[in-house]
Structures are given as structure tokens and as C-alpha cells.
Amino acid sequence: MDPSEIKHFIEAALLAAGRPLSVDQLQNLFDGRMAPEKAEIRQALSMLIEEYEPRGITIGEVASGFRIQIKAAMADQLQKLWEERPPRYSRALFETLALVAYRQPITRGEIEEVRGVSVSPNIVRTLIERDWVRVVGHRDVPGRPEMFGTTKQFLDYFGLKKLDDLPPLADLSDWESLRVQLNLPEVEQDTSDEPPPVPVVPVLYPEDEVAAEAESAQDEQVEDERLPPLDDDVEELVVSEWPDPAESGG
Numbered sequence: 001m002d003p004s005e006i007k008h009f010i011e012a013a014l015l016a017a018g019r020p021l022s023v024d025q026l027q028n029l030f031d032g033r034m035a036p037e038k039a040e041i042r043q044a045l046s047m048l049i050e051e052y053e054p055r056g057i058t059i060g061e062v063a064s065g066f067r068i069q070i071k072a073a074m075a076d077q078l079q080k081l082w083e084e085r086p087p088r089y090s091r092a093l094f095e096t097l098a099l100v101a102y103r104q105p106i107t108r109g110e111i112e113e114v115r116g117v118s119v120s121p122n123i124v125r126t127l128i129e130r131d132w133v134r135v136v137g138h139r140d141v142p143g144r145p146e147m148f149g150t151t152k153q154f155l156d157y158f159g160l161k162k163l164d165d166l167p168p169l170a171d172l173s174d175w176e177s178l179r180v181q182l183n184l185p186e187v188e189q190d191t192s193d194e195p196p197p198v199p200v201v202p203v204l205y206p207e208d209e210v211a212a213e214a215e216s217a218q219d220e221q222v223e224d225e226r227l228p229p230l231d232d233d234v235e236e237l238v239v240s241e242w243p244d245p246a247e248s249g250g
Contacts (some may be wrong), residue, residue, distance in 0.1 A: 001030075001036055001041070002032055003043070003044065003047070004084070006036050006040055006041065006044045007044040007047050007048060009029075009030070009047065010026055010041065011048055011068075012045050013026060013029055014067060014068045015068060017067075019064070019067065020062050020064035020065035020066060020067040021064075021065045021066060021067070022064065022065035022066075022067070023038050023041050023042065024038075024068075025202065026041050026046060026065075026066075027041055034232065037064060038159075045059060045066055050209070052136070056070060056071055056073075057070055057071065057073045058070075058071055060159055060160055061161050062155055062156045062159060062160060063152040063155035063156055063160065063161055063162065064152050064155075064156050069159075078133055089126075092115075092117075092119075092122075092123060093123050093126060093127070095115060095131065096111055096115070096119055096123050096124075096127065097127060097132060097150075097154075097250065099111050099115070100127070100133050100148045100149065100150060101154070101163070101166060102149065102166065104146060104147075104148035104149040104150060105135070105136050105137060105148065105149050106148055106149075107139050107145040107146065107147055107148070108124065108145060108146070108148070109145055124148075127148075130153075130203070131151055131153040131154075132150060132151060132154040133148050133150060133154070134148070134149060134150075134151050134155065135147065135148060135152065136148065136149035150163070174189050
């Protein structure tokens with residue numbers, strides 16, 4: 001086939017698919033006897049990328065293959081096209097996702113150890129439902145906890161071809177740098193998975209204990225005076241059911 005025909009066909013295929021297509025998938029779309037070689041398909045993709053250079057679109061390569069996408073510089077101006085607002089996620093969710101991405105395979109307990117707080121079940125459920133995280137095995141320790149890893153969908157969503165393309169991250173304190181490099185949305189403050197505040201227990205000294213006991217006795221007396229009389233239809237307590245102190249040796 002003529003190189004221009006291959007290029008135009010691939011362009012149409014990527015637009016029609018609406019999802020990434022691998023070189024093998026693109027090759028299978030051609031007629032069997034006229035299918036171009038993989039090298040010709042890659043050459044056509046390179047030609048398209050070069051043609052798109054001065055335009056607002058480009059061809060990106062992600063884990064699942066190649067796709068036509070808008071350039072990042074155009075994204076903010078095109079937000080009006082999407083009536084449905086993008087979902088907002090908490091910082092706790094993205095911190096959990098970052099730990100899975102950078103330290104996989106990792107268990108929930110290991111995530112909690114690094115973050116210093118418990119991981120909400122809702123966070124794990126959301127990551128699995130979004131197909132960003134999956135269970136990749138079980139740690140060979142008592143209880144056999146699940147180990148989590150990222151998926152191809154995670155790489156596709158964040159425009160990555162492989163995990164090695166993740167930006168360097170020293171620790172979670174570098175969160176803002178990671179958010180910018182991965183083009184993450186602004187996050188909401190979420191304390192749903194943070195430990196509850198420790199209750200303040202007053203320290204009572206001996207003289208305070210005496211005063212507290214007296215105050216407690218006075219409160220009980222006031223409470224007794226405020227008790228309403230029993231209604232006529234309330235059954236009288238059957239005291240005969242209680243053990244006789246004399247029989248119990250009391």
C-alpha cells in the first residue's frame with residue numbers, strides 16, 4: 001500500500017476507536033493480504049505526529065497503544081466542552097495510589113505504616129472500581145494480606161507508557177511536584193481515613209476526687225427527684241424473683 005494510504009487509514013482508525021490501539025491491533029484492521037509491516041505502521045504514526053506538531057492535537061503512546069489526544073496546553077480552554085464535571089478525589093486517595101504505583105506490590109498494612117493513618121475501605125474500593133489498582137497476589141505472612149499493583153488503565157489515564165515513566169518521587173512530602181507532573185486535578189481535603197482525635201482525660205488530684213464524688217452524689221439525688229411517677233399501666237416489679245439475701249448467705 002501507498003504510505004499515504006496507510007497513514008490516512010491509521011488516522012481514521014484512531015479517531016474511530018476512541019481508545020488506544022496497539023500496532024498489532026492496527027495491523028489486523030487491514031486486509032490480510034495487503035496488511036503493511038509493523039515498521040510501516042510505526043513510520044505512518046511518526047508522520048502523523050510530525051504533521052500534528054503545529055496543531056492542537058498529537059498522538060500519544062501509552063501502555064495500551066497509540067491514541068489521538070489533545071495537547072495539554074489546550075485542555076484548560078476546552079473544559080467547556082465537557083458538561084459533566086470531572087470527579088474530585090481526596091489527597092488521601094492520591095497518596096494511596098502513589099504508594100501503590102511506586103512501591104508495588106504493597107499491602108494495605110504497609111500503606112498505613114508509611115502514611116501513619118488507616119486506609120479507608122472506600123479509598124481501596126474506589127481505586128479498584130476505577131481500574132487503577134488490582135490485587136496482584138497475597139503476602140506470604142500470617143493472614144495472607146492482599147498485595148496491590150497498578151493496571152494498564154492507570155498508565156493510560158495518566159498518559160504513561162510504562163511504570164519507568166513515572167516522575168521521580170523522593171517521598172510523600174513531594175506530593176505537589178507529583179501532582180503537577182502527572183497533571184492531577186486539585187484535590188479536596190479529606191479526613192475520612194484519619195484517626196479520630198484523642199479524647200482529653202482530665203487529671204484528678206486527691207482533693208479533686210472528693211469534690212467529684214460529692215458532685216456526683218448530688219447529681220444522682222437531683223436526677224431521682226426529677227424522675228416521673230410510674231404510669232398506672234406499668235407492671236409492678238416482681239421482687240419475688242430476686243434471691244433472698246438470707247438464702248444466699250448475704
